[in-house]
Amino acid sequence: MEELVIRDADVVDGSGGPSYRADVVVDGGRIVSIVQEAAAAGCQRPKARRELNAEGLVLSPGFIDMHAHSDLALLRDPDHSAKAAQGVTLEVIGQDGLSYAPVDDRTLAEVRSTITGWNGYGDDIDFDWRSVGEYLDRLDRGVAVNAAYLIPQGTVRMLVVGWEDREATPQELDRMRQLVAEGMEQGAVGMSSGLTYTPGMYAKDAELTELCRVVASYGGYYCPHHRSYGAGALEAYAEMVELTREAGCSLHLAHATMNFGVNEGRAPELLTLLDEALTAGADISLDTYPYTPGCTTLVAMLPSWASEGGPDEILRRLADDETADRIRHHLEVIGSDGCHGVPMEWDTIEISGVTDPALAGYVGHRLDSWTTARHLLLADRLAPSILQHVGHEENVRQIMRHRVHTGGSDGILQGAKPHPRAYGTFPRYLGHYVRELGILPLEECVAHLTSRPAARLRLPDRGLVKEGYRADLVLFNPATVAAGSTFEEPRTLPTGIPHVLIDGRFVIEDGRRTDVLAGRSVRRSPVRRNANSPA
Numbered sequence: 001m002e003e004l005v006i007r008d009a010d011v012v013d014g015s016g017g018p019s020y021r022a023d024v025v026v027d028g029g030r031i032v033s034i035v036q037e038a039a040a041a042g043c044q045r046p047k048a049r050r051e052l053n054a055e056g057l058v059l060s061p062g063f064i065d066m067h068a069h070s071d072l073a074l075l076r077d078p079d080h081s082a083k084a085a086q087g088v089t090l091e092v093i094g095q096d097g098l099s100y101a102p103v104d105d106r107t108l109a110e111v112r113s114t115i116t117g118w119n120g121y122g123d124d125i126d127f128d129w130r131s132v133g134e135y136l137d138r139l140d141r142g143v144a145v146n147a148a149y150l151i152p153q154g155t156v157r158m159l160v161v162g163w164e165d166r167e168a169t170p171q172e173l174d175r176m177r178q179l180v181a182e183g184m185e186q187g188a189v190g191m192s193s194g195l196t197y198t199p200g201m202y203a204k205d206a207e208l209t210e211l212c213r214v215v216a217s218y219g220g221y222y223c224p225h226h227r228s229y230g231a232g233a234l235e236a237y238a239e240m241v242e243l244t245r246e247a248g249c250s251l252h253l254a255h256a257t258m259n260f261g262v263n264e265g266r267a268p269e270l271l272t273l274l275d276e277a278l279t280a281g282a283d284i285s286l287d288t289y290p291y292t293p294g295c296t297t298l299v300a301m302l303p304s305w306a307s308e309g310g311p312d313e314i315l316r317r318l319a320d321d322e323t324a325d326r327i328r329h330h331l332e333v334i335g336s337d338g339c340h341g342v343p344m345e346w347d348t349i350e351i352s353g354v355t356d357p358a359l360a361g362y363v364g365h366r367l368d369s370w371t372t373a374r375h376l377l378l379a380d381r382l383a384p385s386i387l388q389h390v391g392h393e394e395n396v397r398q399i400m401r402h403r404v405h406t407g408g409s410d411g412i413l414q415g416a417k418p419h420p421r422a423y424g425t426f427p428r429y430l431g432h433y434v435r436e437l438g439i440l441p442l443e444e445c446v447a448h449l450t451s452r453p454a455a456r457l458r459l460p461d462r463g464l465v466k467e468g469y470r471a472d473l474v475l476f477n478p479a480t481v482a483a484g485s486t487f488e489e490p491r492t493l494p495t496g497i498p499h500v501l502i503d504g505r506f507v508i509e510d511g512r513r514t515d516v517l518a519g520r521s522v523r524r525s526p527v528r529r530n531a532n533s534p535a
Helices: 105-114 132-139 153-160 170-185 205-217 233-247 267-279 311-319 321-334 357-362 370-379 393-400 421-436 442-449 451-456
Strands: 002-011 020-027 030-036 048-053 058-061 063-065 088-093 146-152 190-194 221-225 250-253 284-288 294-297 349-353 385-388 405-407 473-476 499-502 505-509
Touching: 002 030, 002 473, 020 048, 058 442, 063 405, 063 421, 088 499, 105 153, 105 311, 132 146, 146 153, 146 170, 153 170, 153 190, 153 205, 170 205, 190 205, 205 221, 205 233, 221 233, 233 250, 233 267, 267 284, 267 393, 284 393, 284 451, 311 321, 311 370, 321 370, 357 370, 393 421, 405 421, 405 442, 405 451, 421 442, 442 451
Parallel strands: 002 048, 002 058, 063 088, 088 146, 146 190, 190 221, 221 250, 250 284, 284 405
Antiparallel strands: 002 020, 020 030, 058 473, 294 385, 349 385, 473 499, 499 505
């Protein structure tokens, strides 16, 4: 007798095809049989030690979050309901060019300070790894959901070149290529960049192209947070398309938005650019979150020259009145490259988190001036996280319809008032944009959240409800599924998702988190495609 039969489910299998009624049998962590209602007529229905009545529920593959910032949260929080309760069974971490492997002792301390606003400083974490493989081994001890890892190009540059705004020497470039190759061999699925974040943004296209050649040789993909989402956004997208064409590397565009006033109504121009590249044979995908505001750290807004040298140098410059006034001028008049080339409008910036309890009164409020921003950066040692209210709903809707679109929360879990996308992205797609607005049919939307990202990750047995595939599954009520999180109450869990399984084990059961830690690292095969990458 089999382990579990999910009875009378409306199966939306992730392919984009029409739904069907079926009994789905799970055993040994995999889907062993699917008996459709029509085929079962007059026959004995499958039985199992356990039976789950799914009447009125949709059964779909588990959702894949293509852009997550749970690098430390997975280790810190065994519950991790922020993602598990959404039906997320796999997250892609190591995003935006900054994460915690590969590192040495110096680099680890620097990256912890740099992205405190994303993940906290990590005082509660035992950083007992240095390489990509060791970090993935740490995940394999058991975490809430599965995770795949992107090699963070900014961290690699920090490790080899440091914080200087200059070209890498040939020897340094060789070392970076070697580190990328080692990370891919140890199981990374690709490489990320944060090209509005230092020190990764100091890399010229030629350097990035060489690293992408290594990624391509292992069948991985490049995931850039490109050089601008504001002024020059289309040129920045085109730059990444051309760079990966030259490198022969697959491209996945991170949080592919068109933000700020200069880009209102310009999503069709981006989609035309992508369609032309796809027609020419490019391998491109993208992810978005279904909200208009963005989320990052306040220090990320600074001009890149102010960040050269690392966190201590940033603080020194901020403390100097003359230098601080130069920073203000770049922000307010010229348009900082950290703020996508757009002059700062302070009232678009909302403080979402601080680490110093004495500054908690700023959380949830918009900034009024550079004076306040400078004070917070100095007082909280660069840690404040922010919401940036600069998006456009019509752009969000048009991009999510595109055939290469996937879902990504870009969810920062740190701070007293995080962006609600961290807790609400996937149910918001299903509830607000599918049921309420009809922007996408349900079957197509589920494909965006399951099989398309699985194809990008080249996972041979995930992303579909199919015999032989892993039993990473979600059961949700299409009439009630909705994001509970709001900008006022961002940590509220969703409704209408009663069951989530990873490897056939319930991580959410009857709407409650179980104590199961079924998540592990999901690693790319280490086999190289050709002999052109470094040993």
